[in-house]
Amino acid sequence: xxxxxxxxxxxxxxxxxxxxxxxxxxxxxxxxxxxxxxxxxxxxxxxxxxxxxxxxxxxxxxxxxxxxxxxxxxxxxxxxxxxxxxxxxxxxxxxxxxxxxxxxxxxxxxxxxxxxxxxxxxxxxxxxxxxxxxxxxxxxxxxxxxxxxxxxxxxxxxxxxxxxxxxxxxxxxxxxxxxxxxxxxxxxxxxxxxxxxxxxxxxxxxxxxxxxxxxxxxxxxxxxxxxxxxxxxxxxxxxxxxxxxxxxxxxxxxxxxxxxxxxxxxxxxxxxxxxxxxxxxxxxxxxxxxxxxxxxxxxxxxxxx
Numbered sequence: 606x607x608x609x610x611x612x613x614x615x616x617x618x619x620x621x622x623x624x625x626x627x628x629x630x631x632x633x634x635x636x637x638x639x640x641x642x643x644x645x646x647x648x649x650x651x652x653x654x655x656x657x658x659x660x661x662x663x664x665x666x667x668x669x670x671x672x673x674x675x676x677x678x679x680x681x682x683x684x685x686x687x688x689x690x691x692x693x694x695x696x697x698x699x700x701x702x703x704x705x706x707x708x709x710x711x712x713x714x715x716x717x718x719x720x721x722x723x724x725x726x727x728x729x730x731x732x733x734x735x736x737x738x739x740x741x742x743x744x745x746x747x748x749x750x751x752x753x754x755x756x757x758x759x760x761x762x763x764x765x766x767x768x769x770x771x772x773x774x775x776x777x778x779x780x781x782x783x784x785x786x787x788x789x790x791x792x793x794x795x796x797x798x799x800x801x802x803x804x805x806x807x808x809x810x811x812x813x814x815x816x817x818x819x820x821x822x823x824x825x826x827x828x829x830x831x832x833x834x835x836x837x838x839x840x841x842x843x844x845x846x847x848x849x850x851x852x853x854x855x856x857x858x859x860x861x862x863x864x865x866x867x868x869x870x871x872x873x874x875x876x877x878x879x880x881x882x883x884x885x886x887x888x889x890x891x892x893x894x895x896x897x898x899x900x901x902x903x904x905x906x907x908x909x910x
Contacts, residue, residue, distance in 0.1 A: 609623065609624070609625070609626075610622065610623045611623070611625070613716075615712055615713040615716050616711065616712050616713055617713075618684070618686055618713035620684075620713065620716055620717055620720065621720075622641065622716075622720050623720065624637055625637055625638030625641070626638065627668070628668060629665060629668040629669060629722060629724065630668065630669055630852075630853070630854060630855050631668060631669075631670055632853040632854060633853070633854045633855060633881075635854070635855045635882070637719075637720070637722060639855075639882075640719050640722070640724065640849065640855070641716060641719040641720060643719075643849065643855070643882040643886070644715050644716065644718075644719040644849075645712065645715070645716060645719075646886055647847050647882075647885065647886060647889065648712050648715055650846075650847060650889055650893070650894040650897075651715070651726075651845065651846065651847040651848075652709065652710070652711065652712070652715065653894075653897075653900055654728070654845055654846050654847070654896065654899070654900075655708075655709040655710070655715075655726065655728060655845060656708075656709075656710050656732075657708065657710070657732035657733055657735075658708065658728040658729060658731070658732055658733070659677075659690060659692060659704075659706035659707075659708065659728070659729060659733060660706060660707050660708060660709050660718075660726060660727070660728060661675060661676070661677050661706075661726075661727040661728070661842050662675070662676045662677075662707070662718060662721075662723035662725065662726060662727070663675055663676070663723070663724065663725035663727070663851065664676055664721060664722050664723045664724070665722050665724050665851060666721075666722045668722075669724070669851045669852065669853070673851060676723070677694075677704050677706060678701075678704050678705055678706075679705045679706070679707050680721070683707070684717065686713070687707060687713075687714050687717065688707070688708040688709075688710055688714070689705045689706060689707055689708065690705070690706050690708055690733050691703050691704070691705050691706075692704055692706055692733070706733075708733070709726070724848075724849045724850070724851060725844060725848055725849060725850060725851060726844070726845045726848040727842035727843060727844050727845060727848070728842055728843065728845050729839065729840075729841065729842050729843075730795070730798070730836070730837055730841075730843070731791075731795065731839070735791055736791050736792060736793055736794060736795070737789065737791065737793070737794075737795050737798050737837065737839075738788065738789060738790070738791035738902065738903075739786055739787065739788055739789060739899060740771075740786075740787040740789050740798050740801070740802055740837055740906065741784055741785070741786055741787070741836045741837060741843045742762060742773075742784065742785045742787075742802055742805075742806070742832055742833065742834060742836065743778070743782065743784050743832075743833035743836045743843065744758050744759060744762075744782050744783050744784065744785070744830050744831070744832060744833075745781075745782045745826075745830065745831040745833055746781060746782055746829075746830050746831075747818075747823075747826030747827045747828060747829055747830070747831060748827065748828075749827075749828055750827075750828050750829055750830055751781065752777070752781065752782070752783065752869060753869060753870060753871075753872050754816065754829075754830050755782055755783045755830055755869075756783070756866045756867070756869035756870035757816065757830075757870040758809070758813075758816060758817055758830045758832065759773075759775050759783060759785055759866050759870075760863075760866060760867065760870055761809055761812075761813065761817075762785055762805070762809065762832070763775075763785065763863070765805055765808070765809060766785075766787060766805065769904075769906070769907050770904050771787050771789070771903065771904060771906065772787060772788065772898065772903060773785040773786070773787050774786050774787070774788075774860065774895065774896050774898060774899060775860070775861045775863065775865075775866050776846055776858055776859055776860045776861055776895075776896065777857075777858060777859045777861065777879060777880065778844060778850070778858055779844065779848070779849070779850030779852065779856045779857050779858040779859065779879055779880075780850055780852060780856070780879070783861075784836075784843060784844075784858075786846075786896060786899055787903060788898060788899045788900075788901060788902055788903030789902075789903045789904065789905065789906055790902060790903060790904060790905045791902070792905055793905060793906060793908075794839075795837055795838060795839035796839075797906065797908065798837040798906060799834060799835060799837040799838055801906045801907065801908070802832075802834035802836075802837050803819065803834040803835075805834075806819035806832035806834045807819045809832065810832070815829070816829060816830060817829060817830055817832060818830070818831050818832070819831070819832050819834065821833075821835070844858045845858065846858055846859075846860055846894075846896050847859075847860075847885065847889075849882065850879070852879065854879070854881055855881055855882040856879035856880065856881055856882075857879070857880055857881065857882055857884075857885040859879070859880040859884075859885055859888070860888075860894070860895035860896045861895065862892075862895060
């Protein structure tokens with residue numbers, strides 16, 4: 606039986622949507638139509654965080670239990686109105702010299718991606734042609750450590766960064782960990798940003814060796830929180846704020862308030878379970894974009910030891 610297809614107009618662009626009743630999150634009964642609806646409604650706060658950035662997508666054409674694939678290159682049938690940017694691809698696993706990245710600057714592109722079951726959206730810390738304008742530290746708990754311990758480390762990291770005049774804004778990863786996002790001036794290389802993040806991670810590890818680890822070796826992580834400073838490598842990407850994640854429910858990488866992080870550190874929400882698409886839409890309706898300050902720029906990072 607042929608798939609049902611619907612022609613829609615999105616801000617003057619004609620798109621063909623298909624299989625809207627297809628369930629992409631079986632445990633929750635969440636369909637592709639609901640994925641498209643979520644991304645359409647969250648677009649006003651999501652798009653500013655995607656604008657100008659090379660986008661890596663993780664697609665789940667048969668839902669979160671049916672396998673997935675990373676996609677960096679624009680697919681063959683990409684509409685001519687979708688912005689693409691050709692960038693070098695050093696170390697490409699497919700032997701490419703360049704990649705034609707999609708850049709999601711507008712709602713039609715976001716809807717087109719959602720229709721392709723591109724559930725997860727990941728971006729680098731830099732805009733195309735520029736130095737990083739954001740530093741990200743990824744907090745990854747090693748069992749039995751969990752999101753509660755991530756919140757404890759986030760508070761320590763926030764206070765240490767504040768000593769250098771660097772503001773940090775928290776969000777959940779939508780899975781087991783969380784990230785701190787810090788707006789910076791955009792005048793330093795990714796290597797410089799990584800070096801600073803590494804130095805702070807090592808300093809916190811020395812001060813809290815039973816809670817924090819800064820080395821990547823997995824055998825060191827059980828019961829601790831790994832501060833992944835390497836997320837600032839020019840080749841790395843981080844899940845975008847408000848992106849869906851591939852969990853049993855349609856969880857979202859959710860911006861948090863510091864009051865919520867403090868509560869999480871004490872064993873209360875947000876450490877209990879991830880926020881879902883429906884909850885995040887309600888949060889944005891009441892509080893707006895908690896990560897809006899990331900769009901306003903920040904300081905240059907201190908250099909040296």
